[in-house]
Structure formats: structure tokens, C-alpha cells
Amino acid sequence: MALSPTARALHALRWPPLLLIVALLWLQVGFLREFARARRASNIDSTTYHSPGRWTLTSRPAHRLEAFLKRAGEVVPPGSRALFRSASTSQDRRQALERFDWAVLLAPEIDLVPPDHADEVVYDHLVVYGEHLDRSGFEQLLELPEGGVYRLP
Amino acid sequence: MALLFSIVVLVLTGSCWGRALTGRAGWPLRLALYLAAGVLHLHLAALGIALLGLPWSRGLLGLALLLQASAVWRWARPAGGAKARPTLLGWGDALAVVPVLAFAFVTARGGWVSAEYLAHQGAKAHRLFVAGTFDWAWLGSPWSAHLQPGAPNLLPHLYAGTALAFERYRHGEAMAWSVVFFCAVLLAVRELLCGSRRSDAGQAWLAGLAFATSAIAISGRLVGTSDWILAFALMAALPALTTRGRRPQDLQVAILAAMAASTSRAGIFLAVFLLLGRFFAGPRSRSRGRILLLVFPTALTTVVWLGLGLRYGLSSGSLVWPSPSRWVDVVGSLTRAPVFEAWRGVQWLFLFLPLALVQKRWRIATSTVLAQAGLLLGGALCVPGDSVIYVTANASRTLLQLLPATWVICGRAVASAWPIGEPEAAGERVDRSRRSSFWDSQKEMDPIRREWTDLIGARDLIRLWTVRGLTLRYKRSVLGVFWTLLEPLAVLSILTVVFSTVFRFDLPDYPVYLLPGWLAWDFFSKSTLAMSSETLEGVRLTTHLPVARSAFAVSALLIHLVNWAIASGLMIGVLFFVGRPPSLEWLLVPVGMALLAVFALGVGLIVSTLNALFRDFGALFQLFLTIWLYTTPLIYPLQIIPERVQPLFLLNPLTHLVELIRAPIYLGQAPDASTWVAGVTFGVGTLWVGWWVFSRSREEVTRRA
Numbered sequence: 103m104a105l106s107p108t109a110r111a112l113h114a115l116r117w118p119p120l121l122l123i124v125a126l127l128w129l130q131v132g133f134l135r136e137f138a139r140a141r142r143a144s145n146i147d148s149t150t151y152h153s154p155g156r157w158t159l160t161s162r163p164a165h166r167l168e169a170f171l172k173r174a175g176e177v178v179p180p181g182s183r184a185l186f187r188s189a190s191t192s193q194d195r196r197q198a199l200e201r202f203d204w205a206v207l208l209a210p211e212i213d214l215v216p217p218d219h220a221d222e223v224v225y226d227h228l229v230v231y232g233e234h235l236d237r238s239g240f241e242q243l244l245e246l247p248e249g250g251v252y253r254l255p
Numbered sequence: 256m257a258l259l260f261s262i263v264v265l266v267l268t269g270s271c272w273g274r275a276l277t278g279r280a281g282w283p284l285r286l287a288l289y290l291a292a293g294v295l296h297l298h299l300a301a302l303g304i305a306l307l308g309l310p311w312s313r314g315l316l317g318l319a320l321l322l323q324a325s326a327v328w329r330w331a332r333p334a335g336g337a338k339a340r341p342t343l344l345g346w347g348d349a350l351a352v353v354p355v356l357a358f359a360f361v362t363a364r365g366g367w368v369s370a371e372y373l374a375h376q377g378a379k380a381h382r383l384f385v386a387g388t389f390d391w392a393w394l395g396s397p398w399s400a401h402l403q404p405g406a407p408n409l410l411p412h413l414y415a416g417t418a419l420a421f422e423r424y425r426h427g428e429a430m431a432w433s434v435v436f437f438c439a440v441l442l443a444v445r446e447l448l449c450g451s452r453r454s455d456a457g458q459a460w461l462a463g464l465a466f467a468t469s470a471i472a473i474s475g476r477l478v479g480t481s482d483w484i485l486a487f488a489l490m491a492a493l494p495a496l497t498t499r500g501r502r503p504q505d506l507q508v509a510i511l512a513a514m515a516a517s518t519s520r521a522g523i524f525l526a527v528f529l530l531l532g533r534f535f536a537g538p539r540s541r542s543r544g545r546i547l548l549l550v551f552p553t554a555l556t557t558v559v560w561l562g563l564g565l566r567y568g569l570s571s572g573s574l575v576w577p578s579p580s581r582w583v584d585v586v587g588s589l590t591r592a593p594v595f596e597a598w599r600g601v602q603w604l605f606l607f608l609p610l611a612l613v614q615k616r617w618r619i620a621t622s623t624v625l626a627q628a629g630l631l632l633g634g635a636l637c638v639p640g641d642s643v644i645y646v647t648a649n650a651s652r653t654l655l656q657l658l659p660a661t662w663v664i665c666g667r668a669v670a671s672a673w674p675i676g677e678p679e680a681a682g683e684r685v686d687r688s689r690r691s692s693f694w695d696s697q698k699e700m701d702p703i704r705r706e707w708t709d710l711i712g713a714r715d716l717i718r719l720w721t722v723r724g725l726t727l728r729y730k731r732s733v734l735g736v737f738w739t740l741l742e743p744l745a746v747l748s749i750l751t752v753v754f755s756t757v758f759r760f761d762l763p764d765y766p767v768y769l770l771p772g773w774l775a776w777d778f779f780s781k782s783t784l785a786m787s788s789e790t791l792e793g794v795r796l797t798t799h800l801p802v803a804r805s806a807f808a809v810s811a812l813l814i815h816l817v818n819w820a821i822a823s824g825l826m827i828g829v830l831f832f833v834g835r836p837p838s839l840e841w842l843l844v845p846v847g848m849a850l851l852a853v854f855a856l857g858v859g860l861i862v863s864t865l866n867a868l869f870r871d872f873g874a875l876f877q878l879f880l881t882i883w884l885y886t887t888p889l890i891y892p893l894q895i896i897p898e899r900v901q902p903l904f905l906l907n908p909l910t911h912l913v914e915l916i917r918a919p920i921y922l923g924q925a926p927d928a929s930t931w932v933a934g935v936t937f938g939v940g941t942l943w944v945g946w947w948v949f950s951r952s953r954e955e956v957t958r959r960a
Contacts, residue, residue, distance in 0.1 A: 137361070206374075
């Protein structure tokens with residue numbers, strides 16, 4: 103027997119609103135967990151977090167690299183090309199490339215070349231980050247605790 | 256501040272389109288659409304300035320925007336009779352503000368940097384801002400592969416343009432555009448879910464989607480990427496794709512497609528799908544003017560981008576223009592769309608599946624699945640493994656782009672099934688009342704659906720027929736169910752002796768390699784032959800009784816599936832005996848078997864149809880089965896086949912389907928993704944073809960029987 107519209111309304115399911123509320127609460131909890139995780143990741147200290155692939159703009163390694171490149175940009179003349187070399191080149195190629203990506207993002211005014219392509223192009227400067235070169239053939243333009251800038255002969 | 260200033264300028268520029276672009280859309284969607292139009296104007300202005308060889312400046316950019324806005328103001332006419340719908344905000348809107356604020360808070364602090372922003376969009380935009388022009392020599396250097404000089408550049412233009420407002424590049428401000436487009440996505444969602452109403456279901460879905468999307472963005476570090484624009488283009492185009500309104504909807508899709516195509520390479524594919532979808536789903540008109548209106552914005556941005564690339568790409572670098580090798584490099588760089596990138600573009604096809612399901616357009620849904628599966632299969636065969644790995648590696652980005660659209664479609668379906676809150680709008684009630692509410696007895700039902708309906712109605716017959724078949728097989732038999740394994744074991748013993756001692760394969764535990772595959776083959780060959788003969792017998796019955804012919808094929812399949820299950824139970828005992836105890840991976844075997852059964856049903860339906868129409872086909876198929884057996888890597892491994900011939904073997908569906916069953920048992924590991932893709936594609940595709948052939952030939956087969 104067909105029910106009238108009023109009777110259908112009386113017999114209507116009551117659980118869809120409950121389901122929606124539960125789903126919404128679950129999504130909120132999930133969101134808050136992700137938010138807390140992201141906040142923790144953005145406050146990671148450099149001593150415990152080395153991979154440049156996980157750096158953020160607020161993390162200390164990124165700040166340090168930015169400050170170094172700002173000083174380096176002052177001594178590398180415009181129009182010249184510089185090879186970027188970082189400490190972990192020999193240890194971890196991927197980390198070196200990621201650090202190079204960060205250097206390009208933070209200092210676009212310097213025409214940087216990654217160490218992988220050192221043999222393919224001509225460059226006149228050397229930006230070394232995280233180590234110090236001991237070569238008498240290069241003219242040292244900048245000396246900082248984080249690294250240095252050299253002009254090639 | 257620079258971001259706020261840019262948003263205001265771009266929205267004002269975009270508002271020159273007025274109602275010509277937005278039609279009846281409420282103010283939230285209008286705002287988002289004006290922003291989209293403004294962003295596209297900025298991109299065109301930047302391209303034009305670069306094409307003229309002029310350096311970037313605030314004045315020049317502002318002038319270009321002003322010129323475009325006045326030209327549009329003069330050309331665009333408001334759509335007649337279309338009034339904007341009033342919009343009432345609800346509790347879901349207020350709740351959705353929370354994830355937006357949280358997202359904005361962390362982004363502004365520079366808490367997240369995505370790989371795409373780091374090595375592509377951000378680096379490109381920052382250099383563009385510093386150099387004052389597009390530095391093609393820098394972009395074209397061999398180490399800047401990530402920067403993709405040939406990729407569309409809307410985002411770098413947007414970021415650099417924002418920085419130009421106050422002559423200061425800030426990464427936080429550039430990345431905050433993701434938050435802006437996240438808001439735009441939510442506004443488009445709102446229009447789709449709620450419109451002018453305040454239904455509780457719509458508000459709940461809106462808030463839920465806001466939380467889910469921002470959680471994915473946070474976990475996937477998707478700040479500063481093109482995904483937000485693509486998701487927005489998709490969402491804002493959905494209303495236009497599902498209605499037959501004319502000019503404003505055409506214009507909406509045209510501008511959103513142009514924006515998507517200017518954002519990334521995957522966006523080019525989205526633009527194509529949007530334009531095609533609107534062209535076929537919109538009004539019946541196929542006039543030249545309509546096609547031009549749809550395609551013009553995308554064509555304009557693409558042509559200018561290609562022209563710019565050719566001009567600067569050819570004239571820069573150390574090689575002398577127009578060296579042939581330089582041409583090759585530059586054209587290659589501009590048109591390079593690797594197969595993987597095309598793959599990500601193809602994901603947009605998934606959108607049409609829920610859309611077609613909600614609208615109950617079954618053929619479109621089936622075709623979408625088949626097209627997607629076919630493309631994945633093609634890639635899996637061309638580039639085994641890599642294409643699937645690429646797609647899965649980008650899963651979070653794909654999810655972000657598609658989540659809003661698919662969820663909204665599902666949400667609308669759920670809301671219509673469970674009406675919560677206020678009743679539907681008056682307009683929708685009118686539309687529903689127009690539907691035909693009487694049963695037309697003269698109307699012919701689609702044969703494909705009719706066969707399916709008949710099959711569902713014949714459930715009891717299938718059960719009875721299956722029990723009868725099993726009883727007939729084992730009743731009064733001395734060895735009973737052991738016969739199901741005795742025959743394969745006998746064959747196995749002979750093959751093991753022959754191939755382990757006479758023709759030696761370098762395969763450890765050859766019996767373990769052979770047994771699962773042989774049982775699967777046994778099931779396949781016997782079930783297809785049985786389906787053919789049983790259906791022929793059944794046809795004679797269906798001339799007198801109103802039952803589905805396919806019921807006999809399905810019952811034959813079920814009988815052999817039960818036989819296989821019994822044999823597999825005994826096989827586990829044998830394997831345990833030879834020192835191969837069951838492992839968790841074995842749980843994948845039933846899934847593989849289900850796919851093989853689906854494939855067998857498809858083949859069985861085709862064979863039984865052809866057998867009914869041409870009686871010689873049955874004998875021919877038996878011969879074909881013998882050839883099929885030896886061209887399937889059952890008794891030999893695929894690796895012994897020469898590499899250049901192996902692709903031909905991969906075209907054999909049974910190669911993949913048998914591997915799905917054998918790999919968990921023999922190797923103790925799950926089959927790789929490409930095998931699954933191939934198995935699903937061949938299984939579902941063959942069943943679809945088989946069903947189509949079988950149901951279409953219903954009358955002809957009955958007549959000949």
C-alpha cells in the first residue's frame with residue numbers, strides 16, 4: 103500500500119544527518135592531525151633534519167643558505183657564471199642537487215651551474231657552500247664560515 | 256599587501272566580462288570566474304610584452320591590462336534575461352573558513368615548499384622578476400631540466416606580476432596564491448552543491464570537502480603548484496558541462512580551458528577534454544561561431560606561447576640562428592610532452608565517469624572505463640612499469656585535482672537520494688516534473704540492458720542449473736571431487752618429466768610454477784567450451800520459456816569455477832607437501848581468478864554466439880585453444896622468448912591473467928601494477944565486448960536455433 107507524503111516524511115530515515123556529522127567530525131580530526139604534523143615539520147632544527155628536499159622557507163638551513171648567497175651575490179659580478187658546489191657532493195648526489203635547486207630559488211641573480219655539468223660549460227667563478235677549498239690557483243673573493251667564493255684564473 | 260592588491264586588480268580586470276561570462280551564477284562563483292579571467296588577462300599581457308621584446312614594468316603591465324579590459328568591455332554583451340541568483344551563506348561556509356585560515360597561516364609562514372615550486376614555478380618566477388624578462392638562455396641551459404622552458408608559464412607570470420606590484424619578490428606571497436585558488440575551488444564547489452539554497456547536506460559536503468582537500472594539500476606539500484588552478488578550472492566548468500545553456504556557459508568553459516592550458520602540460524589535456532565535453536554536452540548548435548568562441552582563448556594563448564618560444568629559443572644560445580639543430584632543439588623543447596605527462600593528462604577522463612554515472616548515461620560510463628583502461632594498457636605495454644609508477648607517484652596531486660569534482664558529483668547524488676534540510680529549488684522541481692511518468696509498452700528496451708535484467712531475474716535458474724551440473728558430474732563417481740585434480744596432476748607429471756629432464760628450463764620448483772597456471776588454463780578452456788555447448792542447448796529452451804540465454808553460460812562458468820576451487824584446495828595440500836606453505840600473498844589469487852572468470856565469460860559469450868550462428872566455429876575454437884595453449888607462457892617462462900618477440904606475447908590476455916594467479920603462489924609476491932592493469936583491462940573489456948555481441952544477436956540466434 104502506497105504511503106501518503108506525510109506518512110513517508112514520518113517514516114523517513116533519520117540516520118543520514120548522523121552519518122554526515124560523523125563524517126565531518128572525522129574529517130576535522132584528520133585535518134587537525136595533518137596540520138599539527140605540518141607545523142612540526144616547519145619547525146625542524148637543522149641539526150636533526152639534513153635533507154634539503156624537506157627544507158622549508160622557515161627552516162634554519164634555508165635561512166643560512168640564503169644569507170650566504172646574498173653575500174656571494176655581492177661579489178659575483180652580473181653576467182658571470184658560477185659553479186655551485188656543496189659539501190655533500192661526494193656523499194650524496196641527490197642532496198647536492200636539491201641544495202642546488204634551493205640556491206637557484208633563493209639567488210636567481212647569480213647564474214649558477216650545478217657540479218654535474220661542470221665539464222659541459224664555461225664558468226668563471228666558484229661558489230662553495232659547506233666546505234673550504236685549499237687551492238692556490240683560485241683567487242678568493244669571499245670567506246665565510248659556511249663557505250667561500252672564488253674567481254677562476 | 257602585494258597579493259591583496261593583485262587580487263583586486265585582477266578581479267576588476269576580469270569583471271569587464273560582466274554577465275556575458277557568468278549568466279545566472281551567484282556572486283561567489285562570479286567572483287571566482289572574474290579572478291580566472293583576470294589571471295588569463297595578466298598571462299596574455301605578459302606574453303604580449305615579451306613577444307614585443309619589451310622589459311617588464313608595472314606601467315606596461317597595467318596598460319596592457321587596461322587595454323584588454325576596455326576591448327572586452329566594448330565587445331562583451333550581457334546575456335539577455337539572465338539574472339544572478341541570490342546567495343545565502345550557511346553554517347558550512349563558516350566551517351570551511353577554518354581550513355582556509357589554517358592553510359593561509361602555514362603558507363604565509365613559508366611552512367611548506369613543494370618540489371614543483373622549488374625547482375620550477377618559484378625559481379622561474381623569481382628569475383623572471385629579477386631579470387625583468389623571460390630569460391630563455393638561462394631556461395634553455397642543459398641543467399635546468401626541471402624548469403621546463405617549453406612548459407606553459409601562467410604561474411610564473413602570476414607570481415612575478417604580484418611581486419612587481421611592490422617591486423619585491425616574497426616567496427610567501429607567491430605561494431599564497433594556492434590559498435586564493437583553494438578559496439576559488441570552494442566557491443565553485445559551493446555553487447554546485449548549494450546554489451542559492453542553504454541545504455544542510457550541501458553545507459556539510461562543502462565543509463567536509465574543505466577539510467579533506469586542505470588535509471591532502473598539507474600532507475602532500477602542494478603549495479605553489481599548478482594543481483589548484485587545474486582543480487578550480489575543473490570545478491568551475493562542471494556546471495557548464497552539465498547544462499544546455501548557451502553563450503555564458505560556452506564562454507566560461509572557453510576561459511577556464513585557456514587558463515588550464517596555460518598552467519601546465521597536464522592542463523592542456525584537461526583543456527581539450529573540457530572543450531570537447533562542452534561542445535558535445537552543450538546546445539545542439541555546431542555553428543562556426545560557437546566553435547570559434549570555445550576554441551579562441553586556448554588557441555590564442557597557445558599560439559602566442561609557441562611564437563614566443565620560437566622567437567627567443569631560436570635566437571638565444573651559442574648556436575647561430577637558424578641552425579637546423581637549433582630548430583630541432585627548440586621545437587623539441589616546446590612540443591615535448593613525454594608519454595608520462597600525457598598520462599597525467601589522461602587522468603581527466605576519470606571525471607567523466609562519475610558524471611556519466613550520476614546522469615545514468617551507461618554507455619558513456621562504460622566507454623570511459625574502457626578508454627582509460629585501454630590507454631593505461633597501451634602505456635603498460637609500451638613502457639612496462641614506468642607509466643604506472645609515474646601515475647602512482649603523482650597520486651596525491653591527482654587526488655587533489657580530481658577530489659573536489661568527484662566528491663561534488665557524489666555529493667549531489669547522495670543529496671538527491673537523502674534529502675536533508677530545505678526542499679529543492681523550484682526550478683529543479685519543474686525540470687523533474689517534465690520527465691515522462693508513464694510506461695510505454697511499445698518502446699523497445701535496449702537489448703544490452705534487457706539481457707542484464709533477464710539474467711538478474713534468472714538467479715534461481717542459475718543456481719539450479721549449477722547444482723544440477725555439479726551433481727551430474729560427481730554423482731555415482733568413485734573418486735568424486737578428486738577427478739578435478741587427478742587430470743591436471745597427470746598432465747603435470749608428464750610435463751614435469753619432459754621439461755625438467757628432457758628440455759631443461761632454468762626454473763627452480765618447476766611443478767610449483769606449472770600447477771597454478773595449468774589449473775587456471777584448465778578452467779578457462781573447459782568453461783569456454785562448456786559455455787558454448789550449454790548456451791546452444793539453452794537456446795532451444797528459451798524459445799519456449801522467457802529466460803535469459805546468458806543464464807546457461809553463467810551457470811556453466813560457475814560449475815567450472817567450483818571445480819577450480821576444489822582443485823585449488825587440493826593444490827594447496829600438494830604445495831604444502833612439497834614445502835610451499837600458504838602465505839598472505841595467496842589471498843590475491845581469488846582476485847586474479849575473478850578477473851580470469853570475467854575474461855572467460857566474455858570469451859564464452861562471443862564463442863557461443865558465433866557457434867550458434869556458424870556451427871563450424873565450435874570445432875575451429877577447439878583448434879584455436881590448442882594454439883592458444885602453446886602461445887601462453889604456461890609450461891615455459893616468458894623469459895626464454897627472444898626479447899623482440901616478447902611484446903607479441905604480452906598482447907595475449909592470458910599471459911597477464913595467468914601471471915596474476917601464478918605470481919603470488921610461485922614467487923610469493925604480489926604481481927606488479929602493469930600486470931594488474933592489463934588483467935583488469937582485458938577482463939572487463941572482453942566481457943563488455945562479449946556481452947554486447949551476445950545481447951545484440953539475441954533475435955538472430957533464437958531464429959536460427
